[in-house]
Amino acid sequence: MTDKKESILSAALELFAHEGYNATSTSQIAKKAAVSEGLIFRHFKNKKGLLAALMEDAEARISKIFAPVIFESSPKNVIRKVILLPFSIDQSEYDFWRLQFILKWQQEYNNPLKMKPLIDKLAWAFSELGYEEPEEEARLLNQLIDAISTGILREGLESQLPFKAFLLKKYSV
Template sequence: MTEKQELILETALKLFAENGFDTTPTSLIAREAGVSEGLIFRHFTNKEGLMDAILALSEERMGQKVQAIVTLTEPLAKIYAVIELPVKLFSEEREFWKLQFSLKWQKKYKGQSYRPSGHYLELVSVITDAFRQLGYAEPEKEVMLLILLLDGLSNQLMQQPSDEFIQSTLSFIKSKYFNA
């Protein structure tokens, strides 16, 4: 990827995260990036092409995070790593993950049938296995509950809560699995 392409993607990401995909025109992306709108179209075809490139990066980055969790050996360590994942994602690349988590509310993506990524399915499988190894009677339901909790935490993280709130919430969620 060229330097200009990276600049365009970074700018699009920032603007999509701040303003939403639907309300961010390519002309604004071009102006903010200091490039011509034609260059955006040459490299990415259109605004959807920009989003597709950002989503491809998302898949790659999430794959790295999932592989780090998969390599853990202790079931409880895997569960804790999943619990910490949203906080890690937002602290490392806030705009990037804010956009990813907010897409479900954006007009173009709202109402589309949801197809979980391979990385997401792998993570669900790993965590289901971890709950099973810890002796939970209904590991699939535990995973579903944990996903709901983490989705709520992710929504809170988009609002930039205090570190104290984040840490107390993480501790509370982890405490639910401490005495497994």
């Protein structure tokens, strides 16, 4: 990938994450990336193509982040790793995650199946540990992690640390 293309993607990610996809124009992206607007159209055809490129990158990033959980063989370690996920995201990645959270509220860009492998692995872990309703426990923990992640992105990591300790203790992991 060329430096200019990378600059366009980076500028788009930052603007989409802070201003919203619909509120961001290609001219704003071009200005932020210090390129011509025509170059955006040459690389991505339109703003939707630019978002599609970011979403393609998102799928790869999410798979990479979930992999250690999915391949874990210890039920307690699965739960522990899921609890620790939002706390292990580097601050330089926050714009990426802000965009993911924004897009999940937009029907055409939301993919509820992207969380399925993680929820299935959690359900397996809770089942292995003898929980009465492992699927519901998995969905509950996923919702809690989603809320904690939102809190981290909005208020900062420190604000959510008490939940980390609480959940690790609650699940004895």
